[in-house]
Amino acid sequence: PLIKKGANPVVFCRYLATAEHVRAGLRKAFPKLKVEAVTGVLTPDERRDRVADMGPAEDEKDVQRILVATDCLSEGINLQQLFDTVIHYDLSWNPTRHQQREGRVDRFGQPAELVRSIMMFSPDSAIDGAVLEVILRKAEEIRKATGVTVPLPEERGPVTDALMASMMLRRGETRQLALDLRLDDGTKAMEARWRDASENEKKSRARFAQNAMKPQEVAPEWEKAQTLLGSPADVRTFVDRTMSRFGAPLEPRKSVLLAHVHALDGALRERLSQRDLTGSVRLAVAEPAPTGTALLTRTHPLTSTLAEALVEASLDPETLSGLGIGRVGAWPTTAVDQVTRIALLRIRYKLTVHSRKERLLLAEEATLVAIEGNQIVATGEAARDLLNTPATADLATPARDRFINKAREDLPSLLDGPLAFFVKSRVEELSQDHARLRAAAGSASRVTVEAVTPPDVIGLFVLMPSEV
Incomplete structure (x- = not known):
């Protein structure tokens, strides 16, 4: 049903072998879709490249894709430009892990109006039921009370005991009463540690008082900062005028801009090459940036390098003297x-x-x-x-x-x-x-x-x- 609605899901698994198995099954089920897996066997650069390669090529229309990943991808790589759905194939014992997985997709720059998050579990699985009951649902209660997701205590013993106790109760194993009593103590210990962590989080929020500062009180400073930093339109105007002054104006190409840095002055071209800008650089002027482009901002290497060059040209008559820039x-x-x-x-x-x-x-x-x-x-x-x-x-x-x-x-x-x-x-x-x-x-x-x-x-x- 998700694929019929046009979704592009990321399927998170806990184990490498599971991820490989799920990828193989999805490739058989959806032969026309791009289906790839990213796991810990790949280096960080290889992970980024594999995700980037799933985007559409310049000469093809956007195609649906499915990415299967382990939790090595739940941090560090943004997925919002290519994917719009998160599926938790394996439930994590740590509730913050679910939040980290979803945060790769549900974040600024996501073009989809609706982002789905789905937890897959089996009512016949004692482990799935225990994770849901003992951890995830109680984590949601704490999140509603504090406004943030409080991680599980670092000590794993009580967590394991609590899960085991829940599994034993679900199965109705009355023969293990003595064991149940010990595990029940573990459940209480875990809940006590988690409750303490929740109370500490409440105190921390009260101490730093982020919620005490009213937006209208700091709005004037925010507006001043926005004016000083400049808008995206200001940045585009600056880069466009500067590139034109250097003899290589920006070239509009559909929804992107091409900056032909290879046509710039030799010294400036060398400085840009040191920042990995060569040939014709593809720039986007609005989020989300299409695959293979970079968003043009005031901190983009092209913007900052051009600004440095202009400052030098205005201070030193011998630097880029042909520009005629003065103060x-x-x-x-x-x-x-x-x-x-x-x-x-x-x-x-x-x-x-x-x-x-x-x-x-x-x-x-x-x-x-x-x-x-x-x-x-x-x-x-x-x-x-x-x-x-x-x-x-x-x-x-x-x-x-x-x-x-x-x-x-x-x-x-x-x-x-x-x-x-x-x-x-x-x-x-x-x-x-x-x-x-x-x-x-x-x-x-x-x-x-x-x-x-x-x-x-x-x-x-x-x-x-x-x-x-």
Whole structure:
């Protein structure tokens, strides 16, 4: 029935021999499906390759697949892009093992709206019944009470005794009364240890108080972090523009992008090859990433390497000099109505944490500030929007130099005036952020923020109305 519904299941077995046997049976039952097994006889790299090979090739439609695996695959390899169902063929004595198996499939990036998890057991099997009754159902009760799955105690003796007791009772073996009494003691010992583990988990949650922090109290900081990190669209724009600047624009190909790194500058190509990026790299811009592609993120090796190259090019005129990248500029634009100067600042802060033992932390940020005359008109994202608006023309070199030199001459007065005011306002804002977050977390410590002045001006750009 699962296969008829289009499911792609992972069948988890406990033993290698069982997995091989199940694979052989499934291949006979479903000859048109891709059926493979991944067990501990394979190295970690071989396991990854075998799973990846089950995906569709570029020239074929998506085909159904079944993967049979032992618990060597329940951690470390994500299966959500190729599979949408978990079948526990062998029930595990450890309830967290079931959670780990399911977590390989039911996770972020899973395209299926419904993920099924099925436990297979036989009512005629004393072991299956004991595992269900003694461990899995009680584990579910504990999970509902604590919100997490509490693992079994490390000591296996009481666990084995509890399972044996349940099996003896199920079979009605009245001849073993003396043995039943001893095993009943083992059951009580296991339940006592498990109860203690559950109580410790409750205390741990109360101590760290994750559930005490209300989302609305930390939402402003979360939104600020999202802005600083940039959205997926920002990352794509950056990589697309940078690759174009280097003479190898991204090539859209259906749902993926091709980055032709082999067409880049020799030094840059060598740096990328050291990070295993050669030829044409296939990139995905949305989850789930198709087989054979990597999701384009700010931490992807291509993104970070391009960013490093641009920073070097802006700091050292001899590095990639043909790009013409600098940290000063002047151009006409439709984004402003009067001459506007945009300064890229690097501000350093000293954060003193006042608690039982005082600690000094250092932090820095880079931010944009737009100034008209002596007034700040935009900061952060708003200033970046001004900077990102395309120029309407190129200024003649003498005119461009005149605007840049005038901005440089006025920089000391800007640092003493509006930029100093901006740094002071940032100190107050950061102090309030720290106070609010620590209050939300119930922390008794406090933080004082002090800026190292003046800030570093690492970029200065002059925008003028396009009619000038």
